[in-house]
Every structure is written in C-alpha cells, then in structure tokens.
Amino acid sequence: MRMLSAGVMTPTRLEPLAGTDFTDRADHYDVVVVGSGIVGLGHAFEAHARGMTVAVVDRAANIAGASVRNFGHIGVTAQSGLAFEYAKETRDRWERLAVLADFWLSDAGTIVVARTARELQLLEEFRATREGGDVVLLSRERLLECSPVAEASVVGGAWLTRDLQVDPRTAAPRIADWLLVAGVDFFWLTTVTAIDDATVHTARGDLHAGTVIVAVNHDVDGLYPAVAAQAGLERCTLEMMSAGADLIRDLASPVLTGFSMVRYSGLASLPSAAAVREDLAAEYPYLVNLDVNQMYTQRPNGDLLIGDTHTITPTASPFQPETSFEQLLAITRELFGVRELEVRERWQGVYAKGREDFLVHSPSASVTVASVTTGIGMSTGLGLAASVMQQRFGAAKEYA
Numbered sequence: 001m002r003m004l005s006a007g008v009m010t011p012t013r014l015e016p017l018a019g020t021d022f023t024d025r026a027d028h029y030d031v032v033v034v035g036s037g038i039v040g041l042g043h044a045f046e047a048h049a050r051g052m053t054v055a056v057v058d059r060a061a062n063i064a065g066a067s068v069r070n071f072g073h074i075g076v077t078a079q080s081g082l083a084f085e086y087a088k089e090t091r092d093r094w095e096r097l098a099v100l101a102d103f104w105l106s107d108a109g110t111i112v113v114a115r116t117a118r119e120l121q122l123l124e125e126f127r128a129t130r131e132g133g134d135v136v137l138l139s140r141e142r143l144l145e146c147s148p149v150a151e152a153s154v155v156g157g158a159w160l161t162r163d164l165q166v167d168p169r170t171a172a173p174r175i176a177d178w179l180l181v182a183g184v185d186f187f188w189l190t191t192v193t194a195i196d197d198a199t200v201h202t203a204r205g206d207l208h209a210g211t212v213i214v215a216v217n218h219d220v221d222g223l224y225p226a227v228a229a230q231a232g233l234e235r236c237t238l239e240m241m242s243a244g245a246d247l248i249r250d251l252a253s254p255v256l257t258g259f260s261m262v263r264y265s266g267l268a269s270l271p272s273a274a275a276v277r278e279d280l281a282a283e284y285p286y287l288v289n290l291d292v293n294q295m296y297t298q299r300p301n302g303d304l305l306i307g308d309t310h311t312i313t314p315t316a317s318p319f320q321p322e323t324s325f326e327q328l329l330a331i332t333r334e335l336f337g338v339r340e341l342e343v344r345e346r347w348q349g350v351y352a353k354g355r356e357d358f359l360v361h362s363p364s365a366s367v368t369v370a371s372v373t374t375g376i377g378m379s380t381g382l383g384l385a386a387s388v389m390q391q392r393f394g395a396a397k398e399y400a
Helices: 038-049 081-101 117-127 140-146 171-182 217-223 225-230 273-283 285-289 322-336 377-393
Strands: 028-034 054-057 104-106 110-114 135-139 156-160 164-166 185-187 192-196 199-202 205-214 234-244 295-298 304-307 311-313 342-353 358-364 367-372
Touching: 028 038, 038 054, 038 081, 038 171, 038 205, 038 367, 038 377, 054 171, 054 205, 081 104, 081 164, 081 171, 081 358, 081 377, 110 117, 110 140, 117 135, 117 156, 117 273, 135 140, 140 156, 171 185, 192 217, 217 225, 217 342, 217 367, 225 358, 234 322, 273 285, 285 322, 304 322, 322 342, 342 367, 358 377, 367 377
Parallel strands: 028 054, 028 205, 054 185, 205 367
Antiparallel strands: 104 164, 110 156, 135 156, 192 199, 199 205, 234 304, 234 311, 234 342, 295 304, 358 367
16 A cells, blocks of 8 residues: 655645736636536646636635545545546546645555445455456455454455545645646636626626536536526535544545445445445444445544535535534444544535436536536546546647
C-alpha cells in the first residue's frame, strides 16, 4: 500500500469577489459553469484543457457544499455499470490534478472489513467480478495488520487496490485555486437567476457563453424545476462527524464495512448481499433504519471522519437528532475497540438523489445540466464531466 503526496499540503481559501461586477472582466466565454463543486470544477478543467475561455459562477463565497462535506474517498472498485466507467476516468483525473494543483492524494486503496462469514462470502463473490488484483482477499491476520480494527470484530476482509483518497477539506479548493491561476475566472457571491439560451443572468449582470454547464447538484430544481421533477430529484441529507484518533492506530487507507457492501452497486446486487442485509437488520435494526454507511477515513491532520446516515427528503431539515451521532459513535467504538472518542466536529451533508445515478440533460442546444444524483460525486464526478465535454467538443489534446 502506497502513499502519494504532490507536495506539502497547506490549507487554501479562495477570497470571494465581493462587490465585483463584470465590467472589468470579459462578459463572453466559451464555457460558463454554474456551480463550483467537484462536478463544476471538472467541467471547468475539461474546458481549460481544450484551450477555451472559462468562467465559474457560484452563489457562495467559497466551496462549501457536498464536495467538502464528504470522506474524501474515491471509491472506484465497488462501482458498477456507467458509474464504474466514470469512476475509472475520475481516478485518472484525480491523479493528474493532484500534481497540477498540488494537493495530498493517497493511492493506498480501501480496506473492507468482514465481520461475519456471510460478509466474507460476499467479498469472495465480488472478487470474481473484478480483474486481476483489483480485489485482494485478506485473512483475518492480514487484515488486522493492515487496519486498526479490534480483533473480535473481524473474520477477514478485502483490499480494493484501485481506490484513492484525498483530503475533502482542501482538494476541491486547491483545484479551484489552480484553475484561477491558470486563467479561469471565478465569480463568487454571484447568484444565477435564469439562463436564457447562452446568456447567464445573474444578480451582478449577464454573462454570455457558447456553452453553459449547470452543475448545481441538488439545486437543479431552482433553475430547471421540470428537469428535476422528471429525474425524481430530491435531497439526501446525512450526519457526519470527525473525532480525534489518538487511541486508534493510523488508518493506512479508508475502511468500509458490511453496511458499505450492501450500498455500493458492485456488491449490492450479488447473491450473498441479501443475506448480509438480513444479518445487519437483525443485529442493528436502528442503524438499518438510518440507512447507515459505516465507513471511515483519516485526514492528513489525523482527524478520523465518521459516517454516515442517509435521509431522502424534498427539503433538508436543519435539525439533526443526537441519537444518530450516538449510534455512529457506538459502532465506531465497537469496531476499533476503544472506550472514548473526542468528537471535534459534527455536520450535515446534502447531495442530490434521483431515480438514476446521473442526470445529464440539455434543455437547449447551448446548455447542459449535469449532476451526480447519488452519493458518489467524488468517485465519479470528474469522469461525468469528461464524458459531457467529450460529447460536446471531442477529446482534449492535453491536460496542462
């Protein structure tokens, strides 16, 4: 298991262009991207790689949505279908961007912990669906060497070798920072009120573009309510937290569990998945009702990221029940064999949830709406952007 670092990671924050209008900038671009999350940044990157003039518009003062409220886990191996294809392209672009934008990236893969014989059987079935060394089964002894889980919690596991990890707090801002230096214009604190063909109307004035990419995650319904309704778009809210990991040996890679196995599409449809769901429902009925994905990553500063619950709703409630956090802490203590954890932060994530995993729709010839409509944006969003831009403009000559 290896670790990459594209240089010393230093936190960066893009200053909002408060009070700035468009008079001192170009008002026409080859591509205007609405939304500065990872999908929007991916489209800006692809346009820049084709030598286009690009602007990114966002109503916030900086990147503050789903792209920084996640685990930083780039889960390639456990996807299936179109998501798997996008994930492979995404992996390639994360590696390129880590060098270009100089942020921390690990290619140590992912450890999946099996706590029952049926979970281990599911991992064995999954290995048979993947090539070569993409999935390496681990004995109980080998897993305990690779991961700091408690002995009583495991019977074996697997190593997903192609997965990556970034620091979610800094990766997307560093990409935006690099794009800014490379010549992409960013308009922060700028609300888009409407898009009329190739004109983007904002509270600060109009921007004109040859192509407009709308990458606003779950807020598609604000600009294109009919498109959102047709896609069955809702919001998925989740509870997450970070804790000090002083009592836990460092995680060499992200850790997934049986709860993860029955969520990721590459495993969820395999024959043994039903039995694993039954076992989890019998042992952890409350957690199953919370639609928990019990997984963990560790940020470069040592904080352990813990999550996460899922609730699908048209409007995200601001109220987070403490019982959800208590349950997440309980299973964390159980898995790692520790009595106490110092909780440092709690937060709510929100992402788009639709009938399909991806929403790509062109309401007009010059506009494309693109969104990852399930919780795999970090794992697939850059690949989605690459696909959209290749269909519109063909392959890029280079990424530099």
